[in-house]
Amino acid sequence: MKNDYQQIDPKTLPMPAPSHPPAPRGGDQEERQPQEQRRKARRKWQVFPGRNRFFCDGRIILARKSGVLPLTLGLILVTSGLFFVFDCPFLVQHLTMCVPVIGGVLFVFVLITLLQTTLTDPGILPRATPDEAADIEKQIDESRNGGYQSPPRTREVEINGQVVKLKYCPTCKMFRPPRTSHCRVCDNCVERFDHHCPWVGNCVGKRNYRFFYFFIVSLSFHTAFIFGCVTTHLALMIQEHETSFSHMDLELVVCFFSVWSIVGLSGFHTYLVASNRTTNEDIKGSWSGKSGGEPVTNPYSHRNICKNCCSILCGPMPPSLIDRRGFLPEDECVQTGDGGDIELPVLTTKNEINMVGKHPCLPLHPAV
């Protein structure tokens, strides 16, 4: 049975030759061995359809609109700078050496988690290939012709006993997996989409939610710590009848307003983490209320606060799916854009496939 292939006329579909392995990495150099009539091999980030910017030859990803990230950085650096320059010497003298040490540790943690949140791929889903998009269109047409009365371009799945509707994304040309949402700012579908945060200039999603959470928690501690230290400094100076504390005004004002908003935000996200919800779901009220007379429950929750927290914050780090640094095959297999070509799988022999990809369509290093 398995040898009865349907024979077709010899086609002239060109079979792509195996792609040449990339030249050794050299910083931002992209030059490859020159081919006679071929373009230089390009990396996938160069044809990425979303609104993102890439640096260091695709190693670093940023949303195109950085929002108020410069303001966030500026506030953190200026306030912390003033604290270290003016308050620390005084408090070291009058209190303890631990003040700048604790302040320093918190400051470093805040900066690193902020950069991680901003520069990490939040869980962007690559757009459907033309073949996949065509297959989905065919299935949609078939279900419509079958007389099934569900709204067009939605699919219902049952997840842990709860019916969830999957919507079709017209930009990415696929049915969005559960908890995935399309960010209008970045023009990407993001897995486990929480929200697009202008303060960090990036979406917060499956891959960088833990960085975001630790950023706001550490920032709460940091601002509260600075606020406490500056207040102590002020109190001690008033005791010593000193009057020149103009720099402290700025620190106090920034910290006072930050503490309330950031601590509040940390509290809100702690609730979300404990109940395994996203900001998006909470705002839409996806898991509260009723649907068809039955109360809806969150099907993703592990029903245990500890387990929810651990799975979100300490769970395995999923890989980046967009393979920014992978090479495009020489026949330029572009993702669904404006009528792409047929994407033929590039065949390579056993010797050419190396686990961490000399193959252009395998991720070179699915990290960050």
Next chain:
Amino acid sequence: MWFHNLQELRHSASLANKVFIQRDYSEGTTCKFQTKFPSELETRIERSLFEDTVKTLNNYYAEAEKIGGQSYLEGCLACATAYLIFLCMETRYEKVLKKIAKYIQEQNEKIYAPRGLLITDPIERGMRVIEISIYEDRGSSGSSSSSSSVSGSTTR
């Protein structure tokens, strides 16, 4: 057997169709693929072989996403180092992805290519689908009864 290895598949075959195995979300957002046997493969491969492949892949993904002692340790260590450790350490997920790539390569060589089929690693499709390409022998003459879905997948 028309195709003995991937080399021959490349030289003497042409792509006829593609089948997409979708994700199974019944247990949540963890990576799992449906084991339903597509009708297009009925004449090409035994159901049991196909199901074995998909089940093994599902097991690999479950192993990668397992929440347990080792993943907590990795997570806590990463948090303590402000996640800088990810710059120099390969995560468990990445290690499993390499195993998956090797497994798919083996399956293609031993089982699928001899039957004129080729599995594409789901990581290349955003972990959304397992794409199985169906090839026809290019060299033989015969009636031009290409399946209708070929025209559906041509350039728009």
